[in-house]
Amino acid sequence: MILIAMGVSGAGKTRIGELLAERLHCDFTDGDAFHSAANKAKMHKGIPLTDDDRWPWLKTIRAAIEEKQHAHETAVFTCSSLKRAYRDILRAGDKDVCFVYLKGTREVLQERLSTRTGHFFDPSLLQSQLETLEEPNEDEAITVSIDLTPEQIVDEVIDRLKMR
Template sequence: MIVIAMGVCGTGKTLIGELLSEQLNCEFIDGDTYHSAENKNKMSQGIPLTDEDRFPWLQTIRKAIENKQKLGETAVFTCSSLKQAYRDILRGNDKNVRFVYLKGSYQLLKQRLAERKDHFFDPALLQTQLDTLEEPSANEAIFIDIRFTPQQIVEQIIQKLEI
């Protein structure tokens, strides 16, 4: 099984992904590590990424997912997965790729981003991400409210994954 923690910046994808991978005893892979230097540079300057910027990044993550599947391994990935088309690339034709949509209010996200240190993402891009976001359907993803503690969030995810 492949689990992808998705949502806009500030939802806690990395922390939740790391904690979830510990609980599932599997590898954690932060999708941001696959961004090109050009993409990271754009985001650090407050320049929103285009689909043309994102597609090679998404295809690289998809290849990593396929490699995990070939090995028969479970893994937890993080990727904002803002649009349906992006999730379609990441999922491919796999029924065992599960999205976990981490969702929070604008105020909570803004507060979390203001408290962040040493991250390439310019907090000014939050509204751009929210404008780009095409929320998944309840059939496509597990919805998780980020107001809870990280441990409570992970417990909810495991319960909803039914594993």
């Protein structure tokens, strides 16, 4: 099984991904690690990424997913996965890939981003991400509110995985 914690910046993808991997006793990989230096520089300057910027990044993450699958390993990844087309690349038709959508209000997300330090993402890009976001429907992802504590989110995801 491959889990992908998704959502806009500030949703808590990394923290939730780490906790899920810990609970599932598997590897965790932050999708941001696959961004090119050029992508990171653009985001640091507050310039939104285009689809052309994202395609190679998504394909690199998909290749990492396939490595885990070929090794028959469970793994947790993070990736904003804002559009269905992006999720389609990451999923590639695999029923073994499950998205976990971390959903939050603009206010909560802005507050989180305003207190975050040491990240390349310019908080001014939140609006662009929210405009790009195509929220997944129930058959595409497990949706969890970021108003819950990280532990409650992980508990809910684990419970919902058991029902799948």
